[in-house]
Amino acid sequence: MFCCYAVRLTIAANLNQIAKKRNSFDELSVLEGAKLNAQSTGLQELVKDVKSYLQ
Numbered sequence: 001m002f003c004c005y006a007v008r009l010t011i012a013a014n015l016n017q018i019a020k021k022r023n024s025f026d027e028l029s030v031l032e033g034a035k036l037n038a039q040s041t042g043l044q045e046l047v048k049d050v051k052s053y054l055q
Contacts, residue, residue, distance in 0.1 A: 007046065014039060 018036065021028065028036065 011039065011043060 014036070018028065018032070021032075
């Protein structure tokens with residue numbers, strides 16, 4: 001349970017950081033883009049795991 005909460009906080013913090021940057025019309029750096037892609041993949045896996053657990 002704590003792990004899922006920590007993951008949600010991390011995702012929320014990163015989305016907030018990206019939103020602030022995009023709202024100021026700054027582009028994401030290559031590293032930030034790569035981290036975003038990695039987190040997206042991780043989030044997709046988490047969603048699959050949760051769906052599988054709930055079935």
